[in-house]
Amino acid sequence: MLNLAIIFTLVAVYTTSSLRTEAGTINIGGPCSITRNHLDPNTHKLISDCSDLTYCSGENGTCLARTCRRDEFPFGYSATDVLPPLCPLGSFCPDEGDGCRVxxxxxxxxxxxxxxxxxxxxxxxxxxxxxxxxxxxxxxxxxxxxNATLGSPCVIDNTTYTDIGLNGHMLPTVVVRDNCRSPQYYCVQNTMLCEQSKTLGSPCQLDQECEQRNCVTGFCVEPPETPLRVAPWQYVITAMCIIGAMIATCLMLTLIHKRHRLKRYRELRAYYMEQLR
Structure with a gap:
């Protein structure tokens, strides 16, 4: 039993240390190795021994502060941290964040x-x-x-991202990208040629086949973020309904006012007739 407990303890320590290495918790000045740099199999994010604020230097094997960033609000920084600069036009910041490159x-x-x-x-x-x-x-x-056009050879890149769903199971998401002119064309996986994208209501299998890049239940439909398009005739009918409602309200108020005045007139006439008797 003692040996079994020791084994479980070693496994737990090993698992914890592995997770820490995966998470990249080493701060500035700590030891690291670029040989352990890899992409996360689920998110495809670059993982190293260093934290999100640092990168692993291949020269001296230590974690150094990042010297550039690719996002306006990079992950891992607090409101009080000094952010590394964005790269100028014509250059980019690599995943490592070790400096702008052409x-x-x-x-x-x-x-x-x-x-x-x-x-x-x-x-x-x-x-x-x-x-x-x-x-x-x-x-x-x-x-x-x-820039590949209709009938031209094309290249397809399928990337699978995995996340945990609501039921706790791993939920894969496949993103298909190609070099055909978009959204006019898409790359067919069977022929590896660019074909015309499908219009709304056409049968489909992948989002990439549709002009709107949204295939639901086997048909091309508009994506959820599509703004509502109101037809001109709908504007006309709505305006006519509003004007009609305003006219009807005015007529109704006028009739009610006249009835009140008539009722008041009859009451006054009856009163004066009673006084003359």
């Missing part, structure tokens, strides 16, 4: 799903959309332009 040209390497690490094309205005960074996109950690 954007990568098409064909160069980029970190996973970091489209902003790729440089813009000369004519990026022609195919820029909300699904890329000024026309550039990072697929399979390679920078490319999202």
């Amino acid at each position: 954007q990568v040209s098409a064909g160069g390497e980029c970190q996973m799903n970091r489209d902003e690490q790729c440089a813009r094309a000369v004519n990026w205005q022609d195919f820029s959309s909300t699904e890329n960074f000024y026309g550039s996109i990072c697929l399979h950690s390679i920078c490319m332009y999202a």
